[in-house]
Amino acid sequence: MTASTPDAWARVDDFLADLFVGEDRDLDRALAAQHAAGLPEIEVAPVAGKLLQLLVRISGARRVLEIGTLGGYSTIQLARAVGPGGHVVTVEAEADNAAVARSSIDAAGVGERVDIRIGRGEDVLPTLVDEDPFDLVFIDADKESNTLYLDWAARLGRTGTVVVLDNIGRDGEITNADTTDTKVQGTIAALRMLAEDPRFDATAMQTVGLKGWDGFALARITRS
Numbered sequence: 305m306t307a308s309t310p311d312a313w314a315r316v317d318d319f320l321a322d323l324f325v326g327e328d329r330d331l332d333r334a335l336a337a338q339h340a341a342g343l344p345e346i347e348v349a350p351v352a353g354k355l356l357q358l359l360v361r362i363s364g365a366r367r368v369l370e371i372g373t374l375g376g377y378s379t380i381q382l383a384r385a386v387g388p389g390g391h392v393v394t395v396e397a398e399a400d401n402a403a404v405a406r407s408s409i410d411a412a413g414v415g416e417r418v419d420i421r422i423g424r425g426e427d428v429l430p431t432l433v434d435e436d437p438f439d440l441v442f443i444d445a446d447k448e449s450n451t452l453y454l455d456w457a458a459r460l461g462r463t464g465t466v467v468v469l470d471n472i473g474r475d476g477e478i479t480n481a482d483t484t485d486t487k488v489q490g491t492i493a494a495l496r497m498l499a500e501d502p503r504f505d506a507t508a509m510q511t512v513g514l515k516g517w518d519g520f521a522l523a524r525i526t527r528s
């Protein structure tokens with residue numbers, strides 16, 4: 305039997321990515337641009353990006369909100385999935401990251417579907433209240449603000465909006481009640497909120513793969 309090690313998880317992820325994602329010129333170019341600009345390699349794994357695309361398509365989402373753009377790797381996939389006439393608003397605190405993302409998103413041919421708002425989530429999200437509700441919200445920024453982002457997802461969504469919260473596994477540390485890691489604390493608080501706040505109907509899955517031992521939470525807004 306194959307030993308369950310990080311190397312084996314990565315090998316299996318590569319196998320699955322070859323099958324279900326394959327070579328993708330625009331995504332590969334986006335990752336190369338991200339690397340050349342010195343941005344960290346903290347984008348979603350290829351199979352997770354494909355899952356995001358499927359969630360958008362399965363839910364029929366046409367308006368997507370992303371919090372945490374980085375170099376645009378996940379944004380390109382969300383923008384593809386909303387289709388022509390669909391719209392993605394993506395929020396990024398770092399102007400340099402946003403510039404890399406803008407260039408890669410435009411090169412991927414989905415630029416007209418993507419609006420990058422530069423600024424911290426806590427400042428940008430309140431400016432979206434007068435826009436049409438979002439159909440899907442992908443939260444992938446500073447983990448300390450996860451509960452704030454969930455609250456905004458509920459306010460900016462509608463009944464039925466899909467919420468995806470990334471990186472909930474944190475190498476198993478989420479069961480460590482005494483953790484002093486603020487990212488883990490923010491993640492635990494978000495998981496409790498998803499479980500207890502009546503605005504959400506949620507679950508969470510731990511995962512292993514290219515990005516180690518992690519996971520994501522998936523929720524449906526029951527009322528905003």
Ligand SMILES: C[S@@+](CC[C@H](N)C(=O)[O-])C[C@H]1O[C@@H](n2cnc3c(N)ncnc32)[C@H](O)[C@@H]1O
Nearest residue numbers: 347348372374377378396397424425444445446
């Ligand atoms: C994990 S990366 C996003 C990865 C991207 N979603 C992908 O999969 O390609 C997190 C991003 O959130 C941004 N970020 C961190 N704190 C933020 C904040 N308070 N508001 C908005 N963006 C923030 C970081 O600059 C970084 O680019």
